[in-house]
Structure formats: structure tokens, C-alpha cells
Amino acid sequence: MSKSYTDKDEIRVALEWGLEWGVKDMIKLCNVSKVYPNGNVALQDISIEIEKGEFVFFVGPSGAGKSTLAKLLLREELPSSGEILVNGVNIAKLKRHQIPYYRRGIGVVFQDFRLLPDKTVYENVAFAMRVVEAPRREILRQVPAVLHLVVLAHKSRSMPSQLSGGEQQRVGLARAIVNNPPVLLADEPTGNLDPETSWEIMRLLVEINRRGTTVIMATHARDIVDAMKKRVVALEGGRVVRDEKQGTYSCEETKSLEEREIGGLRKGFGLL
Amino acid sequence: MRLSTLEFYIRETLLSLRRNSLMSLASISTVALSFLILGLFVLLVINLNHLADTLEAQVEIAAFLDSELAEEEIGRIAREIKALPGVKESEFVSREEALERLRRQFGERQDLLDSVEEMNPLRHSFEIKAVEADQVKVVAQEVAKIEGVAEVKYRQEVVERLFSLTRSIRIAGLVLVVLLLMATVFLISNTIRLTVFARRREIGIMKLVGATDWFIRWPFILEGILLGLLGTLVAVLILSRLYDWVVTSIYSSLPFIPVLSPEGIMQPLTLLLLGLGFLVGAFGSLLSLRRFLRV
Numbered sequence: 391m392s393k394s395y396t397d398k399d400e401i402r403v404a405l406e407w408g409l410e411w412g413v414k415d416m417i418k419l420c421n422v423s424k425v426y427p428n429g430n431v432a433l434q435d436i437s438i439e440i441e442k443g444e445f446v447f448f449v450g451p452s453g454a455g456k457s458t459l460a461k462l463l464l465r466e467e468l469p470s471s472g473e474i475l476v477n478g479v480n481i482a483k484l485k486r487h488q489i490p491y492y493r494r495g496i497g498v499v500f501q502d503f504r505l506l507p508d509k510t511v512y513e514n515v516a517f518a519m520r521v522v523e524a525p526r527r528e529i530l531r532q533v534p535a536v537l538h539l540v541v542l543a544h545k546s547r548s549m550p551s552q553l554s555g556g557e558q559q560r561v562g563l564a565r566a567i568v569n570n571p572p573v574l575l576a577d578e579p580t581g582n583l584d585p586e587t588s589w590e591i592m593r594l595l596v597e598i599n600r601r602g603t604t605v606i607m608a609t610h611a612r613d614i615v616d617a618m619k620k621r622v623v624a625l626e627g628g629r630v631v632r633d634e635k636q637g638t639y640s641c642e643e644t645k646s647l648e649e650r651e652i653g654g655l656r657k658g659f660g661l662l
Numbered sequence: 663m664r665l666s667t668l669e670f671y672i673r674e675t676l677l678s679l680r681r682n683s684l685m686s687l688a689s690i691s692t693v694a695l696s697f698l699i700l701g702l703f704v705l706l707v708i709n710l711n712h713l714a715d716t717l718e719a720q721v722e723i724a725a726f727l728d729s730e731l732a733e734e735e736i737g738r739i740a741r742e743i744k745a746l747p748g749v750k751e752s753e754f755v756s757r758e759e760a761l762e763r764l765r766r767q768f769g770e771r772q773d774l775l776d777s778v779e780e781m782n783p784l785r786h787s788f789e790i791k792a793v794e795a796d797q798v799k800v801v802a803q804e805v806a807k808i809e810g811v812a813e814v815k816y817r818q819e820v821v822e823r824l825f826s827l828t829r830s831i832r833i834a835g836l837v838l839v840v841l842l843l844m845a846t847v848f849l850i851s852n853t854i855r856l857t858v859f860a861r862r863r864e865i866g867i868m869k870l871v872g873a874t875d876w877f878i879r880w881p882f883i884l885e886g887i888l889l890g891l892l893g894t895l896v897a898v899l900i901l902s903r904l905y906d907w908v909v910t911s912i913y914s915s916l917p918f919i920p921v922l923s924p925e926g927i928m929q930p931l932t933l934l935l936l937g938l939g940f941l942v943g944a945f946g947s948l949l950s951l952r953r954f955l956r957v
């Protein structure tokens with residue numbers, strides 16, 4: 391699923407930071423806390439590791455900090471303390487101009503779909519590719535393929551307002567994966583959908599995950615989480631209260647290991 | 663930049679113009695109005711300068727000589743005048759010639775001059791032109807010092823008033839132009855700010871899917887430039903029609919007022935205004951992007 395790098399800038403970023411999406415696609419949070427400027431404590435001392443190809447649920451009551459976690463991963467917000475390491479790179483240290491290239495590695499899906507109301511289904515999906523300046527012929531190949539995957543090929547000329555909620559979310563999903571990101575981040579993707587439509591979306595997420603994409607999903611929906619039998623990280627009041635994988639790794643150890651690997655990666659690039 | 667990206671930008675820009683058509687129209691009109699005033703002003707100043715130049719060329723110093731002077735004395739005075747700095751040209755007018763001119767001016771009423779025919783009371787004189795009108799006073803003073811020159815006259819007041827007028831118009835014009843340009847920049851930046859606001863959703867999505875800052879900025883900059891250029895274009899069209907009309911009416915009814923012909927000045931003025939419109943548009947949108955497009 392890894393993307394081929396045609397953009398010089400992207401390659402440079404990858405070299406400078408060892409941030410080569412698709413190499414390991416390891417996400418690690420080490421003692422991350424987030425306090426908003428107004429004093430709201432959203433996350434407290436969170437340590438989580440997510441490996442390539444995993445399917446992880448973040449669950450917890452409203453206000454537990456699930457969306458804050460998503461914002462941190464997207465680097466919309468910075469942690470107040472602790473580190474978020476992606477392929478060994480502390481993403482807080484990314485420079486402003488590097489952030490877009492980092493974000494291209496994460497597809498995002500939202501509860502409220504966030505489609506552009508005055509663009510067709512096709513254009514909404516193609517938009518994500520135009521924005522990263524994908525070649526035209528790749529857009530022409532990829533957009534129909536993805537629309538086919540989410541079973542919306544027949545509605546590609548419709549406007550979002552002419553679609554049901556489930557269909558709109560499928561467009562959102564298509565847009566999120568059209569650039570083949572190694573990670574898919576979904577914040578309550580089924581929050582606005584009825585149970586049956588929710589399962590359609592879940593089936594698609596499983597399919598996407600089966601193809602190698604790491605899927606991270608925040609949700610309230612207990613029934614879905616219970617039925618899926620995937621890894622569950624439960625948050626409450628900004629703390630991890632349950633994580634099946636907890637204790638199987640330590641931040642310090644893996645960090646140094648990771649750094650050694652990145653060093654090797656850099657040398658490898660240097661030889662090219 | 664890829665060609666398809668450019669195509670995308672242009673489509674987005676046009677879409678945005680169409681979507682905010684009322685606002686776009688408002689800002690285009692205001693840009694047009696500002697540049698119309700600016701253009702009128704430039705034309706006024708250019709023409710006033712031209713008028714001043716023409717009048718300058720006409721401004722003369724008249725130096726009247728003592729009554730009894732020998733030929734060689736007159737020659738010496740002529741050389742001394744020529745040698746003065748700031749003198750453009752000087753011409754000797756004999757008393758006979760002066761009388762002749764008087765005759766021409768009197769026209770029908772030659773009889774009035776008959777009595778002076780016998781004993782011409784007029785004096786020999788030199789008509790002197792200064793290189794520049796603001797030197798007239800100095801030149802006149804220098805000429806008065808020459809031996810054999812009895813009296814010096816020049817149209818001091820006219821010249822000085824004309825010059826203080828052009829000076830103050832130029833200053834007022836500069837101030838007005840700067841104010842207008844600032845207003846136009848402000849207006850465009852405001853329009854772009856509103857477009858940014860109207861498209862904040864789209865911008866948010868662009869950021870999330872990994873658009874670079876410049877990718878997001880370009881359509882807005884193009885929009886600002888387009889607004890600036892369209893407004894200027896309207897202004898230029900109105901301006902050239904208007905100036906054509908003014909020039910034709912002046913030629914036909916007040917032919918002695920010197921005006922510049924449209925051919926010579928409208929083309930450089932158009933280029934100047936379009937260039938300025940481009941800059942104002944680009945600057946206006948950059949200004950609002952800097953303030954409103956932070957992550």
C-alpha cells in the first residue's frame with residue numbers, strides 16, 4: 391500500500407526525518423498529555439503503540455479525549471507533554487512545510503462527512519488527489535477504482551445533497567483512501583448513521599484494513615466494537631483505562647531501537 | 663507546478679468568483695472607481711504639466727534699454743544677456759518693430775497711432791526666455807543689473823501662481839493616489855478575507871488531505887489579481903472613452919488650450935494602471951492570507 395514518492399520535496403522530508411511512510415508505519419505515543427489553553431485537560435499520560443496493519447478502536451464516553459487524540463495524530467494540535475513518534479520521528483518537531491507531507495500518510499474520515507457540497511461525488515474524491523498534485527492519468531485511474539470499492543461508481547455524478555448519510559460517508563471513505571495512505575483515521579465514522587448503514591461502513595473499513603492499511607477508529611458504538619473482536623483502547627477522563635496490548639512494550643526501549651533503525655534507513659538513502 | 667494544477671487553480675478561482683458574484687462585482691466596481699479617479703488624476707496632472715510647459719515657453723522677460731544707445735552698446739548687452747545662466751534665448755526688438763507690433767494690435771484704429779509716428783516714444787528692448795519658468799525671477803534680476811538696461815518687466819505673478827498650483831496639485835494628487843491605493847488594497851484584502859471565510863470548510867479539508875500552504879494560497883492570490891485586473895480594465899475602458907470625448911470637445915470649442923492627444927498617453931497609462939491593478943490585487947490577497955490562513 392505504500393506510496394511511490396515522485397515529489398522531490400517529499401523525498402527530502404523522508405530523508406531528513408527518516409519519515410518514510412510505508413517503511414514501518416509505526417505510531418507510538420509516549421506519556422502524552424494534552425491540556426487545552428483554557429485549562430481543559432483532555433489527555434493525561436497516554437502511552438500507546440500501534441503497529442502497521444493493526445485495527446484499533448478507541449472507545450470511551452463523551453469527553454474522554456478520543457477526538458483530541460485524533461487531532462494530535464493529525465498534528466492539528468501539539469501535545470502539552472510527551473512525544474508522538476511516527477516511524478521514530480517526533481511529529482511535534484516537523485517543520486511547518488513538512489506537515490502537509492506527513493498528513494498525506496493519514497486518510498481521515500469524520501462523523502459529519504465533511505464533503506464539499508458544491509462538488510460532485512467524483513470531484514470530491516478527485517479533490518484529495520488534485521490537492522497532492524497527483525498526475526492526471528493517476529486521478530483518472532484511481533478515482534473510479536475507489537468509487538467502485540465503496541460501491542458508488544453509479545453515483546459519481548451526484549451531488550452530496552442527493553445522497554443518503556451512508557452514501558455520503560462512503561464518499562468520505564473513498565476520499566480518505568484514494569491516495570493510498572498507510573493509515574486510516576476515522577473519528578466516529580458511524581456516529582450519524584443507523585445500525586445497518588454503520589455495518590456497511592464497518593465492512594469497508596475491514597476490507598481496507600485487510601489490504602494492509604492501519605485503521606484507527608474512535609467510536610461510541612459498543613455493539614460494533616464488541617462484534618468486531620479487534621484491539622480496543624478504552625479512554626476515560628483522558629486516561630487509558632484498558633488496552634489489551636498495554637504492558638507488552640516500553641517507551642524507552644523501543645525508542646532507542648527505533649532510532650537505530652532510522653539511522654540505518656538514512657544511510658541506505660545516502661548510498662542512493 | 664503541474665499543468666493540471668494550474669487548470670485546477672483557474673477553475674477554482676472562476677468558481678469562487680461566480681459563487682461570490684455579488685461581492686466580486688462590488689469589489690471590481692470599487693477597484694474600477696478608484697482606478698478611474700486615479701487615472702483622471704494622472705491625466706489632469708499630465709495635462710497641467712503640459713500646460714505649464716507651454717506657458718513656460720511663452721513666458722518672457724522684457725528688458726527695456728536706455729534711450730540713447732550706440733549700436734555696439736546694444737551688441738554688448740545682447741552678448742551679456744546670452745551669457746547669463748538660465749537664459750534660453752533672447753531676441754532684440756527695435757523701437758520701430760515695437761511700433762509695428764502695436765500697429766498690428768490696434769488693427770482698425772490706426773489713427774490713434776498716427777500722432778506717435780513722427781516721434782516714436784517706444785524704447786528698444788530684448789525679449790528673453792528662461793530655460794525654466796522658476797528661473798524667470800532670477801534671470802530678470804540679473805538682466806536688470808546689466809549696464810544700459812533701464813527697466814525689466816516679466817509676468818511674475820502668472821508664472822509663480824501657475825507653479826504653486828501645479829506643485830500643490832501634484833502633492834494633493836500624490837496623497838490622494840496613495841490613499842486610493844490603500845483603500846483598494848484594503849478592499850481587495852477584505853473581499854479575499856470573505857472568500858477565505860466562505861471557503862474555510864474547503865481549506866480545512868485541503869489541509870487534512872495534505873495540501874501545502876502555497877497550494878491553498880494560489881487560488882486566492884489569483885482571485886485577488888483577477889479582481890484587481892478586471893476592475894482596472896473597466897476603469898481603463900471608461901477612462902479612454904472619457905478622455906477621447908474631453909479632448910475632442912476641447913479641440914473643437916477651446917482650441918487655444920493645449921491638451922495632450924489620447925494616442926500618446928493612453929497606452930502607457932493603460933499599462934501603468936494594469937500593472938498597478940495587478941500589484942494591488944496580489945498585495946491585497948497576500949495581506950489577508952497572511953492574517954487569516956494560519957493553521
Ligand SMILES: Nc1ncnc2c1ncn2[C@@H]1O[C@H](COP(=O)(O)OP(=O)(O)OP(=O)(O)O)[C@@H](O)[C@H]1O
Binds near residue numbers: 430451452457
Ligand atoms: N479546542 C478545545 N479547547 C478546549 N477544550 C477542548 C477542546 N477540544 C476538546 N476539549 C475538551 O477536551 C476534552 C476531550 O474532548 P474530546 O473532543 O477529545 O472528547 P471525545 O472523546 O472526542 O468526546 P465525544 O465522544 O463527545 O466526541 C473535553 O473535556 C473537551 O471539553
Ligand SMILES: [Mg+2]
Binds near residue numbers: 456457458577
Ligand atoms: Mg469526539
